[in-house]
Amino acid sequence: MYAQMVKSEASQEDPEKLAAFQKRIDANEKIEPKDWMPEGYRKTLIRQIGQHAHSEIVGQLPEGNWITRAPTLERKAILLAKVQDEAGHGLYLYCAAETLGVSRDELTEMLLDGRMKYSSIFNYPTLTWADMGAVGWLVDGAAIMNQVPLQRTSYGPYARAMVRICKEESFHQRQGFDIMMKMANGTPAQKQMAQDALNRIWFPALMMFGPSDKDSVHSSQSMAWKIKMNTNDELRQKFVDQTAPQAEYLGLTVPDETLAWNDEKGGYDFAEPDWSEFHDVIQGNGPCNADRLEARNRAWNDNAWVREGMMAHAAKKRAQKVAAQ
Amino acid sequence: MSDPRNEWPLWEVFIRGQHGLSHRHVGSLHAADAEGALKNARDVYTRRNEGLSIWVVEAAQITASSPSDKGPLYEPAESKVYRHPTFFDIPDEVGAM
Amino acid sequence: MNNALFESLLRLGDNTLVIGHRVSEWCGVAPVLEEDIALANMALDLIGQTQMWLGLAADVEGEGRSADDLAMLRDVWDFRNVLLVEQPNGDFGQTIMRQYLFDQFHLLQLQHLTQSTEDRIAAIAQKAVKEVTYHVDRSRDTVVALGDGTEESNRRMQAALTKLWPYIGEMFAADAIDLEMATAGVIPDPASLRADYDAATRVVFADAVLTPPAGDFAHGGGKTGFRHSEHLGHLLTQMQWLQRAYPGARW
Numbered sequence: 001m002y003a004q005m006v007k008s009e010a011s012q013e014d015p016e017k018l019a020a021f022q023k024r025i026d027a028n029e030k031i032e033p034k035d036w037m038p039e040g041y042r043k044t045l046i047r048q049i050g051q052h053a054h055s056e057i058v059g060q061l062p063e064g065n066w067i068t069r070a071p072t073l074e075r076k077a078i079l080l081a082k083v084q085d086e087a088g089h090g091l092y093l094y095c096a097a098e099t100l101g102v103s104r105d106e107l108t109e110m111l112l113d114g115r116m117k118y119s120s121i122f123n124y125p126t127l128t129w130a131d132m133g134a135v136g137w138l139v140d141g142a143a144i145m146n147q148v149p150l151q152r153t154s155y156g157p158y159a160r161a162m163v164r165i166c167k168e169e170s171f172h173q174r175q176g177f178d179i180m181m182k183m184a185n186g187t188p189a190q191k192q193m194a195q196d197a198l199n200r201i202w203f204p205a206l207m208m209f210g211p212s213d214k215d216s217v218h219s220s221q222s223m224a225w226k227i228k229m230n231t232n233d234e235l236r237q238k239f240v241d242q243t244a245p246q247a248e249y250l251g252l253t254v255p256d257e258t259l260a261w262n263d264e265k266g267g268y269d270f271a272e273p274d275w276s277e278f279h280d281v282i283q284g285n286g287p288c289n290a291d292r293l294e295a296r297n298r299a300w301n302d303n304a305w306v307r308e309g310m311m312a313h314a315a316k317k318r319a320q321k322v323a324a325q
Numbered sequence: 326m327s328d329p330r331n332e333w334p335l336w337e338v339f340i341r342g343q344h345g346l347s348h349r350h351v352g353s354l355h356a357a358d359a360e361g362a363l364k365n366a367r368d369v370y371t372r373r374n375e376g377l378s379i380w381v382v383e384a385a386q387i388t389a390s391s392p393s394d395k396g397p398l399y400e401p402a403e404s405k406v407y408r409h410p411t412f413f414d415i416p417d418e419v420g421a422m
Numbered sequence: 423m424n425n426a427l428f429e430s431l432l433r434l435g436d437n438t439l440v441i442g443h444r445v446s447e448w449c450g451v452a453p454v455l456e457e458d459i460a461l462a463n464m465a466l467d468l469i470g471q472t473q474m475w476l477g478l479a480a481d482v483e484g485e486g487r488s489a490d491d492l493a494m495l496r497d498v499w500d501f502r503n504v505l506l507v508e509q510p511n512g513d514f515g516q517t518i519m520r521q522y523l524f525d526q527f528h529l530l531q532l533q534h535l536t537q538s539t540e541d542r543i544a545a546i547a548q549k550a551v552k553e554v555t556y557h558v559d560r561s562r563d564t565v566v567a568l569g570d571g572t573e574e575s576n577r578r579m580q581a582a583l584t585k586l587w588p589y590i591g592e593m594f595a596a597d598a599i600d601l602e603m604a605t606a607g608v609i610p611d612p613a614s615l616r617a618d619y620d621a622a623t624r625v626v627f628a629d630a631v632l633t634p635p636a637g638d639f640a641h642g643g644g645k646t647g648f649r650h651s652e653h654l655g656h657l658l659t660q661m662q663w664l665q666r667a668y669p670g671a672r673w
């Protein structure tokens with residue numbers, strides 16, 4: 001997911017306070033910034049929201065890659081508005097993390113020097129226009145699956161950010177599917193492009209949910225705190241169940257020969273992605289890790305003078321105002 | 326490391342929408358000064374026709390009640406249920422009220 | 423077909439097309455998130471204006487071409503944008519200076535176009551002028567802030583102004599097409615906008631602690647299509663790639 005394999009922190013605090021805190025969570029009360037919270041809850045949230053925010057920002061790059069090559073003026077506008085939304089999502093999430101006592105610049109620097117991660121999916125290249133379709137359809141589709149339940153997460157600012165994000169997400173998956181429909185019903189070359197995109201993006205999309213975590217202590221702590229709402233396997237199953245018929249509608253073949261409806265479980269059977277590839281990507285060896293980090297670092301460093309210049313001007317204006325009074 | 330003194334301050338954004346309701350908190354953003362915050366708010370928070378009027382307040386300027394005040398601040402209001410229209414049972418035959 | 427009208431519409435639409443494209447190149451790599459979002463808004467406005475101007479141009483031409491055909495299937499010599507807008511982004515200073523220099527002109531031009539004797543032009547201008555009023559507000563304030571900011575930001579903004587200065591004149595250079603359309607009240611004579619432009623920019627440069635270079639040499643050849651800069655071809659190579667590589671496909 002946009003936040004993958006987030007380690008939770010155990011809390012060594014007053015058991016009475018911890019119990020009262022858990023009671024509030026169990027009663028579906030929202031935890032707000034000034035409320036008492038266990039250190040572990042705070043730290044885990046910073047990690048999770050920060051990683052989520054970084055994913056939105058790095059996620060601008062693979063789609064931004066095609067804005068200047070969009071085939072029509074309308075497609076260019078739609079894609080630009082979509083990628084712009086992702087910048088907004090990053091912004092809302094950083095603001096939510098800031099309520100926990102960390103600044104946006106601090107989080108940014110942890111992304112830039114590799115101390116913090118972002119979703120594995122954005123380390124894959126976008127090679128053809130059909131990838132804009134497949135990313136919207138599958139990647140945003142997977143993200144929505146995870147984000148909708150997070151609207152009910154226990155931390156107020158995070159939940160509110162998710163509400164806003166989910167509202168905006170609704171057109172992302174649809175515009176992706178719309179591109180796929182055009183391609184799948186287009187010329188033979190376009191159809192081939194669409195199939196190729198599905199072939200490359202299917203398994204990385206399944207990896208977004210992370211490895212099975214049904215036995216993970218981190219996951220069960222996060223679920224008790226309601227900052228994680230479903231297990232990775234639940235969401236992955238839901239995703240496949242939703243997506244497989246859509247691929248069929250498009251007349252495209254999911255690159256998984258074992259994919260088949262299972263009446264008994266009321267869902268599809270499907271092949272697991274190659275988890276060793278996933279771990280390689282997480283370790284920094286995905287096809288685009290180096291490029292993505294370099295692009296983010298360049299944007300940050302080359303433009304430091306802009307941020308500083310704006311601040312210096314604001315300070316001068318303030319000083320003038322004071323002097324005039 | 327970037328200098329924390331160079332980080333743009335945080336602003337809280339309030340927007341009044343189409344329907345004459347009061348300004349409502351919609352989120353936060355960063356800007357070097359108030360004018361910049363207002364412009365950024367327009368760009369960030371009104372992309373889908375959300376608003377007609379924007380307020381921005383530097384987050385550091387906000388004084389917030391603390392959770393321990395919750396009791397004294399809000400409980401007195403909770404006991405005054407007669408302030409809510411549903412407190413009163415009006416017979417159906419009276420019609421809408 | 424009214425050729426002068428067609429040419430004038432291409433000039434309007436190609437300006438917004440090319441500068442909108444340039445601004446969209448910043449998506450995902452702007453100095454700060456708020457700026458990333460603001461630049462995308464501006465690019466979206468400009469792409470929308472392009473659809474209207476080139477759509478009308480295609481109508482006027484009456485040969486069954488669409489706005490997309492005009493954007494994606496013409497070569498460099500058919501483009502009618504001023505040289506200023508095709509200049510590369512450079513650093514953020516150069517981008518925002520180019521934007522301000524264009525926005526200030528664009529606003530004056532649109533204000534006059536709202537009074538055009540050609541109703542369809544007036545209608546487009548009425549929508550666009552609201553958008554561009556905000557563009558000028560934003561690019562002007564940013565130019566002033568960065569010009570006035572730090573030593574480095576001042577140096578970069580001065581370099582941007584010096585570099586782009588010779589591209590200002592072309593926006594106001596009237597040719598036979600302009601004069602024919604101006605006489606008919608369809609568009610303003612570009613030369614008539616110069617005094618207001620100079621008055622507005624003078625104040626901004628002073629607030630931004632920037633020194634306008636001496637001399638008024640002006641490059642030309644963009645809006646007539648006679649001689650674009652080398653940069654435009656590369657921009658088109660990207661923008662038109664799919665339409666050229668897969669002729670006739672629908673997207």
Ligand SMILES: [Fe+2]
Pocket residue numbers: 056085086089165169
């Ligand atoms: Fe998003």
Ligand SMILES: [Fe+2]
Pocket residue numbers: 086140143169172
């Ligand atoms: Fe999205």
